[in-house]
Amino acid sequence: MDKKQSKPMELLNTMVSEPYYLLHFLAFFSYFVFRTSVVQVLNTHITDRLLHREIQAALAFGLLTAIKIVREETWEGYIADTIFFAKIFVIGLTLIVDYHLTLWYIVVFTVIYIFTQQPAFQKLGTSSKLTPLQLESLLTEGSTSRLWLVEFRAAYSPACIRSSRCFPELSITYSNKNFSFGIVDLGLFPNAAGYFGISVSGSMSQLPTYVLFSHGAEVARYPELDFQAKPFGPPITKRFLSRYFKLDRHLLEYINGK
Secondary structure, eight states, rough: HHHHHHHHHHHHHHHHHHHHHHHHEEEEEHHHHHHHHHHSOOOOOHHHHHHHHHHHHHHHHHHHHHHHHHHOHHHHHHHHHHHHHHHHHHHHHHHHOOOHHHHHHHHHHHHHHHHHHOOOOOOTTTTTEEEHHHHHHHHOOSSOOOOEEEEEOTTTTTHHHHHTTTHHHHHHOOOOOEEEEEEEEETTTTTTHHHHOOSSSGGGGGOEEEEEEEEEEEEEESSSSTTOOTOOOOOOOOHHHHHTTTTTHHHHHHHHOO
């Protein structure tokens, strides 16, 4: 019962403590403040039109978020898309009231985008945070695990934030004595990216990158070395990673003692 009660408080604490969530909440809430104050000076035609558009926007927003909550695998991805939809609708509605208000919201959302960042999923599951030196030592000197699946990520990458929950949750399901999970933050060690053949620059960024090592040698990776970055590539999900790296097969081999 205490856990059920603490969950809403945990979400509330996250919203208040994280600038990304707090500033977006204040920006969206300010729309209702502006709307209440300006509706008294607008003529009836504009007021009726605004109300009609608000109802349409609310229905469209509800439909889009309902579709996303079914299709999106991580809360980080769902929240990012929900906030994006809300921005579009707020900007569209302010165009009916006054274009100066629209410009103000564009500036506000731009400032939030520049100076804040959506927080990534913080829990590690059973995966281990590694430095490049620690990873190299594990691969060259050997370890108790025959297989290592390593995620190379960076805190500044939106793609890494969206998928940050997948890897820790996979580690809980699939880690065992023969199969370990590790995370290397290339935001802290950018020089290590070239050593592992990972591009982290601009539109050609390959983050996050997942590499499977067996007995110290690389046997598979996603995206591959010759991968060309695309704006709409396959989303990183637990199901995708599980299939790509055949995690079910490795788990069965461990259970069967192979």
